[in-house]
Amino acid sequence: MNDSFRALRFRRLIRSVYTKRFSKYGRQPHGVFWSDLVRQQSRFKIIHNQISALVPSGVVKVADIGCGYGSLADYIRETPSCSRFVYTGYDINPTLIATCREHSNLPSKSFSVSDCPLELVDFSVMSGTYNMSVTKDLVHWERYVFRCLAKCWGQSRLGMIFNMLVADKSHISEGMLYHCEVEKLRRRCVQQFGATRIIREATLPRDVTLVITR
Ligand SMILES: C[S@@+](CC[C@H](N)C(=O)[O-])C[C@H]1O[C@@H](n2cnc3c(N)ncnc32)[C@H](O)[C@@H]1O
Structure with missing residues (x-):
């Protein structure tokens, strides 16, 4: 099977996993596999802080790739400098995009079904987007993630910020969660994209955030 065909298959499987989960739990962190709101928002805080440090003033265009039910958009709206953030949300799941359009304060055109920004942005950000694997084959999954x-890098003017689960050795767990060996992942990001920093947060010991800048 070639990579394009496999990517289509993965997308179909991912859609189905998230649709089932969302149908069961609805618009709450559990509905997109987060354990609770605090942990979901701790990740948003790291992403928000990184963008604020890299672009301290002026307008900043952010594409939220794997936006789920739109919780990062809600989080940004509650921050003091929210008006300078121009937010767009993308997800491969049409059910989730329909929910965002229905419930968000933003215009419905702010949300689209896609796996990458449909126009040039300053940053693409992804929180939890690539955690849930739909294959046990690590090589295939990592190739798909990259x-x-x-695709996102090609539409990101300043950089990409995303989090990953980490472990001593890369693996896909029994529960199908992808864990990366962070230094290996960082090297691959440097090679393929550019300067890559790793952010760790004491309250999220099994998580890292990667910040790749041009
Ligand atoms: C763990 S949920 C996180 C949702 C949201 N970022 C949050 O933190 O609440 C992962 C989301 O990413 C979406 N997703 C998975 N793979 C994707 C991809 N390659 N491109 C865009 N969205 C994707 C899923 O449909 C799901 O909504």
Whole structure:
């Protein structure tokens, strides 16, 4: 099976996993596999802080790739400098995009079904987007993740910020969660994209955020 065909298959499977989960739990962190709101928002805070440090003033265009039910948009709206953030949300799941359009304060055109920004932005950000694997084959999954990242990179003027689960050795868990060996992942990001920093947060010991800048 070639990579394009496999990517289509993965997308179909991912859609189905998230649709089932969302149908069961609805618009809450559980509905997109987060354990709770605090942990979901801790990740948003790291992403928001990184963008604020890299672009301290003026307008900043952010594409939220894998936006789920639109919780990062809600989070940004509650921050003091929210008016300078021009937010767009993308997800491969049409059910989730329909929910965002229905419930968000933003215009419905702010949300689209896609795995990458449909126009040039300053940053692509992804929180939890590539955690849930739909294959046990680590090589295939990592190749798929990098294919997705490359599409986002091509539409990101300043950089990409995303989080990953980490472990001593890369693996896909029994529960199908992808864990990366962070230094290996960082090297691959440097090679394929550019300067890559790793952000760790004491309250999220099994998580890292990667910040790649041009
Ligand atoms: C763990 S949820 C996180 C949702 C949201 N970022 C949050 O933190 O609440 C992952 C989301 O990414 C979406 N997703 C998975 N793979 C994707 C991809 N390659 N491109 C865009 N969205 C994707 C899923 O449909 C799901 O909504």
